[in-house]
Amino acid sequence: xxxxxxxxxxxxxxxxxxxxxxxxxxxxxxxxxxxxxxxxxxxxxxxxxxxxxxxxxxxxxxxxxxxxxxxxxxxxxxxxxxxxxxxxxxxxxxxxxxxxxxxxxxxxxxxxxxxxxxxxxxxxxxxxxxxxxxxxxxxxxxxxxxxxxxxxxxxxxxxxxxxxxxxxxxxxxxxxxxxxxxxxxxxxxxxxxxxxxxxxxxxxxxxxxxxxxxxxxxxxxxxxxxxxxxxxxxxxxxxxxxxxxxxxxxxxxxxxxxxxxxxxxxxxxxxxxxxxxxxxxxxxxxxxxxxxxxxxxxxxxxxxxxxxxxxxxxxxxxxxxxxxxxxxxxxxxxxxxxxxxxxxxxxxxxxxxxxxxxxxxxxxxxxxxxxxxxxxxxxxxxxxxxxxxxxxxxxxxxxxxxxxxxxxxxxxxxxxxxxxxxxxxxxxxxxxxxxxxxxxxxxxxxxxxxxxxxxxxxxxxxxxxxxxxxxxxxxxxxxxxxxxxxxxxxxxxxxxxxxxxxxxxxxxxx
Amino acid sequence: xxxxxxxxxxxxxxxxxxxxxxxxxxxxxxxxxxxxxxxxxxxxxxxxxxxxxxxxxxxxxxxxxxxxxxxxxxxxxxxxxxxxxxxxxxxxxxxxxxxxxxxxxxxxxxxxxxxxxxxxxxxxxxxxxxxxxxxxxxxxxxxxxxxxxxxxxxxxxxxxxxxxxxxxxxxxxxxxxxxxxxxxxxxxxxxxxxxxxxxxxxxxxxxxxxxxxxxxxxxxxxxxxxxxxxxxxxxxxxxxxxxxxxxxxx
Numbered sequence: 102x103x104x105x106x107x108x109x110x111x112x113x114x115x116x117x118x119x120x121x122x123x124x125x126x127x128x129x130x131x132x133x134x135x136x137x138x139x140x141x142x143x144x145x146x147x148x149x150x151x152x153x154x155x156x157x158x159x160x161x162x163x164x165x166x167x168x169x170x171x172x173x174x175x176x177x178x179x180x181x182x183x184x185x186x187x188x189x190x191x192x193x194x195x196x197x198x199x200x201x202x203x204x205x206x207x208x209x210x211x212x213x214x215x216x217x218x219x220x221x222x223x224x225x226x227x228x229x230x231x232x233x234x235x236x237x238x239x240x241x242x243x244x245x246x247x248x249x250x251x252x253x254x255x256x257x258x259x260x261x262x263x264x265x266x267x268x269x270x271x272x273x274x275x276x277x278x279x280x281x282x283x284x285x286x287x288x289x290x291x292x293x294x295x296x297x298x299x300x301x302x303x304x305x306x307x308x309x310x311x312x313x314x315x316x317x318x319x320x321x322x323x324x325x326x327x328x329x330x331x332x333x334x335x336x337x338x339x340x341x342x343x344x345x346x347x348x349x350x351x352x353x354x355x356x357x358x359x360x361x362x363x364x365x366x367x368x369x370x371x372x373x374x375x376x377x378x379x380x381x382x383x384x385x386x387x388x389x390x391x392x393x394x395x396x397x398x399x400x401x402x403x404x405x406x407x408x409x410x411x412x413x414x415x416x417x418x419x420x421x422x423x424x425x426x427x428x429x430x431x432x433x434x435x436x437x438x439x440x441x442x443x444x445x446x447x448x449x450x451x452x453x454x455x456x457x458x459x460x461x462x463x464x465x466x467x468x469x470x471x472x473x474x475x476x477x478x479x480x481x482x483x484x485x486x487x488x489x490x491x492x493x494x495x496x497x498x499x500x501x502x503x504x505x506x507x508x509x510x511x512x513x514x515x516x517x518x519x520x521x522x523x524x525x526x527x528x529x530x531x532x533x534x535x536x537x538x539x540x541x542x543x544x545x546x547x548x549x550x551x552x553x554x555x556x557x558x559x560x561x562x563x564x565x566x567x568x569x570x571x572x573x574x575x576x577x578x579x580x581x582x583x584x585x586x587x588x589x590x591x592x593x594x595x596x597x598x599x600x601x602x603x604x605x606x607x608x609x610x611x
Numbered sequence: 612x613x614x615x616x617x618x619x620x621x622x623x624x625x626x627x628x629x630x631x632x633x634x635x636x637x638x639x640x641x642x643x644x645x646x647x648x649x650x651x652x653x654x655x656x657x658x659x660x661x662x663x664x665x666x667x668x669x670x671x672x673x674x675x676x677x678x679x680x681x682x683x684x685x686x687x688x689x690x691x692x693x694x695x696x697x698x699x700x701x702x703x704x705x706x707x708x709x710x711x712x713x714x715x716x717x718x719x720x721x722x723x724x725x726x727x728x729x730x731x732x733x734x735x736x737x738x739x740x741x742x743x744x745x746x747x748x749x750x751x752x753x754x755x756x757x758x759x760x761x762x763x764x765x766x767x768x769x770x771x772x773x774x775x776x777x778x779x780x781x782x783x784x785x786x787x788x789x790x791x792x793x794x795x796x797x798x799x800x801x802x803x804x805x806x807x808x809x810x811x812x813x814x815x816x817x818x819x820x821x822x823x824x825x826x827x828x829x830x831x832x833x834x835x836x837x838x839x840x841x842x843x844x845x846x847x848x849x850x851x852x853x854x855x856x857x858x859x860x861x
Contacts, residue, residue, distance in 0.1 A: 398712045398726040406716020410702070417704040417745075478700035481761065484664045485717035486689035550703075 106212040111220040119224070127561060146239070153239035154246070161247035167346050170323050173331055175342040177322040181301055182237065183262050186229050188298030190263075190270035193225040195290040197374075198274065198283075198381045214375030219367050222271055222374075226363055230263025251347025258345045258352065261359025268359075268366040270294075275370055275377065283381045292423045299430055306434040403487050407495035408502070411472050414550075415503065421471065421553065431460060453515055454526045455579035457508060462533030462571025465504050467553070469541035472496040475550040497538055504534045522582045529578025536570040536599055543606035566602040570595050616678045618642040618769050618800035619663060624672035626824075632658040633669070634824035640802055640817075642677070642768075645795045647815030648804045651854055655824035656804045660771050663802075664694035677768060690718070693762035697774035699754035700761075703747035707738050707757045710746065711764045718765035725764055732760040736786060752783030759787060763794070770794060772803040776810060788814060812846040820850060822857045 104110060127142075128134040165171055197218075207217050237259060244252040277293070278286045309321035321327055332338050344352035401409060415421055434456075473496055476482060482492055508530050516523030544563035573595035580588035619640040626633040633655045640646045650656045661667045663674055665685045674681040674688075681688035701710055708729065715725030733742045736756040741749070746757060755775065762770055770791070776784045791801050792814060805811055811818055812832060820828040820835070828838050832849075836842050839852040 398715060398722040398729070400722045401712075401716040403717055403719050406713055409716075410705070410713050413709070414702060414704050477702050480664070480666055480694060480696060481700040481714070482717065483666050484689055484692065484694040485714075486686045486719075487717065488686055 106216065108216050108220055111212075111217055112223070115220055115224055119228075150239040150242060154243040157240055157243045158247065161244060165244075165248055165346070167334065167343060167348075169328050169331065169334055171346075172334060172339040172342045173328060174322045175345060176339060177305070179258070179262065179341055179345065181305070182233060183266060184301040185298050186233055186262055186266035187269055188294045189232065190225055190229045190266045191274060191290060191294035191297065193228065194222075194267075194270045194274040195287060195294070197221055197225070198278070198378055199287050204378055208375055208379065215372045218374035219371040222267060222363075222367050222371060225270070226264045226267035229266050230260050233259050233263055249347070252345070254347045254349065254352045255345040257356050258341055261341075261344075261356045264359040264363035268362040271366050271370050275373070278377050278380075283377070287381070288419050288423070295423060295427045299427055303430060303433055307437055310434055310437045403485070404491065404495040404498070407482075407492060408499040411496060411499035412503065415468065415471065418550075421467075431456075450515065450519055450522060451579065451583055453511070454522055454529060454582040455575035457511060457515075457526050458529035458533045458578045459571050459575040461504050461508050461530040462537045462567070462574060464507065465500055465534035466537035466541055466567040466571070468500045468503055469497070469538040471550060471553060472500050473541055474545045474548050475553060476547070477550050479547050493542065497542075500538050501534055504530065525578050525582040528581075529574050532578075532595070533571045533574040536574065536595065537567045539599070540567045540570065540602050543602060546607075562602065562605060566598055569598045570602075573598060616642065617675070618644075618677055619802065620673075620675040621659070621663070622673045622675075624659065624662065624674065625670045626655075626658050626662060626667065627670055631824050633662070633672075636672070636821070636824060636826060638819060638826055638829075640769075640800060642800055643795065643798050644800060644816045645791070645814055646800070646802045647811035647818040648802060648821060649808070649811055649818060649850055650804075650821035654821045656821055657773050658824075659821070660694075660773050660802065660804065664692060664771055665689055666694070691768040693765065693767035693770045695755075695758055695762045695770065695772045695775050697777040699751075699758035701746050701754055701757050704745055706741075706743045706745055707733060707760065708742045710757055711760055714761040714764050720765050728764050728766070729760070732763055736760055736790065751778045752780055755779060756783065756786065759790060763790070767799070769800045769802070772801065774804055774806065776805060776807055784810075808845070808847045808850055818846070820853050822854055827857045828853050 124135070127138045208214055234256060237255070241252055241255040241259075244255075273293070274286070274290050277290050281289055305321055340348075340351040341355050344355045399409075473493070483489075485492075508526075512523050512526050512530070515526060540563050544566075573591040576591035577588045577595060580586075580591065617639045619638065621636055621638040624633050624636040624638075625631070632653075636655070636659060638659070648656050648660070658667065662669050663676070663681065665681065665688065668682070676688040677691055679688045679691075702713075705713065711725070711729035711732070712722075715722065715729070733739055736759065738753065738756055738760065741753065746754060749757070755778075759775070772791070775787055779787065788810065791803070795801055803811075803815070815832075817829065817831055818835060819826055828835055830838065832846055835846070835849050835853070836844060839849045839856075841849050841852060
């Protein structure tokens with residue numbers, strides 16, 4: 102048993118809380134489900150491992166030499182992963198600043214706030230690293246199995262990347278806090294986190310489209326022009342990639358830099374973290390904003406009143422608007438593809454259909470959560486003299502209306518070039534949006550609107566079902582647009598996912 | 612429906628969660644009266660009122676609101692009821708003016724009439740200077756006043772309030788009490804739960820005491836004093852005696 106209020110004691114406390122949170126999340130708070138969860142996790146891991154094996158096998162069989170092309174592709178992919186890790190770490194740091202949770206208790210106690218925040222920064226690095234390992238692990242394992250154990254060194258690189266991401270995230274967020282103040286930092290940091298996560302992938306895709314007319318990032322990273330422009334294999338730029346491929350001296354340097362920077366950031370910033378949290382607690386975010394004065398109530402039916410309310414709340418939520426814009430940002434590469442191929446290479450436009458369908462499904466899921474589960478005045482709406490079905494209908498109309506408005510410009514542009522593709526896009530968008538919305542309705546669980554960012558944690562099943570249905574509808578629409586009967590497969594699987602979601606949906610008490 | 616139709620009539624109301632929360636409750640609230648519903652924590656007050664407001668369905672029993680079967684025709688019952696909880700149900704990103712417009716839309720009230728009423732309520736509750744500010748950042752008292760304005764804007768015949776004074780400062784609490792008293796003077800019916808017994812003592816015409824999901828005493832303050840055998844004492848003493856007697860009997 103560690104001494105109270107030491108770093109080890111706080112770490113044990115944090116790990117205990119994280120473990121219980123995770124267990125409650127995956128078991129939906131029901132005891133006795135642990136064996137089932139373990140089985141599902143093992144099956145999923147096995148499935149992903151198998152998929153990774155088949156994906157990397159062609160490369161492993163062809164032989165992977167540490168030449169410039171391989172180093173460029175590995176480095177580019179690693180940097181892409183790192184930007185996503187940085188995005189996640191910034192999100193976590195912002196949450197640590199602004200979420201009250203147990204901070205009032207801890208900060209009002211005589212325990213050292215410095216130790217608490219040292220542990221919390223460490224926890225952010227750990228969670229960022231573990232998630233990256235979970236995603237990249239199957240590929241690393243497959244490469245190690247087929248191309249040699251040297252690839253296991255990639256786990257060390259992932260740990261260094263996680264530490265570096267946490268270190269940069271803390272430094273960047275504190276810098277924002279000091280320059281912008283607590284009131285504006287929250288929103289700006291969240292937007293920066295989202296942009297950081299999207300910018301590199303979108304930038305590389307845009308460059309690939311403009312240069313090669315291809316959606317593939319690999320096309321750019323392995324192109325002759327790019328390879329000629331990057332430094333020679335002896336450059337330090339490639340150390341992380343070389344470390345991942347088993348170069349132990351490079352691995353030692355990469356890990357020393359990552360972990361060293363993290364320790365430095367902890368030493369420098371953990372002391373002031375408490376002050377920032379206290380400053381953040383004094384901010385009522387975006388308070389008292391004066392609205393344009395209207396002089397009369399507008400006539401509205403009950404449905405109109407509900408739809409109007411949903412749209413106003415969505416429009417006035419800067420975080421949500423930024424997230425929606427981010428979804429739209431991901432549509433930039435396909436839009437670019439549309440523009441570049443306008444009038445000639447119609448085949449390349451096929452990629453637009455699944456991308457549009459996927460984005461619409463994801464967006465619909467988010468908006469449906471806000472409208473259905475994130476209702477801030479559920480009792481008010483429930484006590485109004487309206488049938489529950491009418492309330493739900495109005496909310497669904499608000500969600501689908503918003504999706505229609507967002508998707509319409511691209512679909513219309515596609516329709517001008519290729520009406521057939523546009524029709525399949527519309528069908529896919531409708532299927533994905535309706536599916537995601539329906540799943541959110543089945544799995545609705547009342548929550549504060551401000552919990553939007555963590556909506557996935559309220560129901561893992563809903564999140565997975567929503568994601569799988571969007572992916573499958575995107576696949577079905579893509580195949581259908583290509584004129585392939587293979588579309589039937591993902592469409593049937595999408596229906597199966599929806600059927601399973603319906604079968605295991607929580608039954609309401611009333 | 613006659614004038615003698617009770618505002619609320621509960622018969623054999625039962626609701627069980629892990630344990631019985633409401634246990635065969637019979638309760639009658641007359642039209643036009645201020646009824647105080649008291650009870651210790653976990654007695655079943657909130658569950659009872661949430662059933663009446665249509666937020667929960669009972670396992671058994673009946674709920675009649677001004678003669679309308681609220682379980683068979685909840686929409687009709689809800690037209691004449693307003694519900695105010697201790698946690699104000701408002702939207703941070705709407706202004707009080709917009710909130711009242713939304714509530715009027717939910718109850719399908721004529722826009723012009725609702726607007727007149729809303730402006731009156733906003734002024735009456737001292738929300739005028741903040742009528743067009745977003746509610747985000749409003750104090751608890753201001754939020755509760757906005758919620759109360761929302762409850763009144765559709766002119767309900769029955770207002771149900773669950774601990775509406777929790778966390779309010781003296782000035783805000785006074786304003787809320789004045790609004791409720793005025794409402795009863797105008798012929799409305801108010802049912803309120805509160806742990807502030809002085810408020811119930813001063814405002815309620817009749818008081819019901821509930822414990823373990825059952826009504827253990829009901830009447831005017833004088834009638835309750837007689838029942839507890841404590842003439843001339845405060846409602847707090849009477850309440851504690853009644854609850855203690857119930858606990859001893861159980």
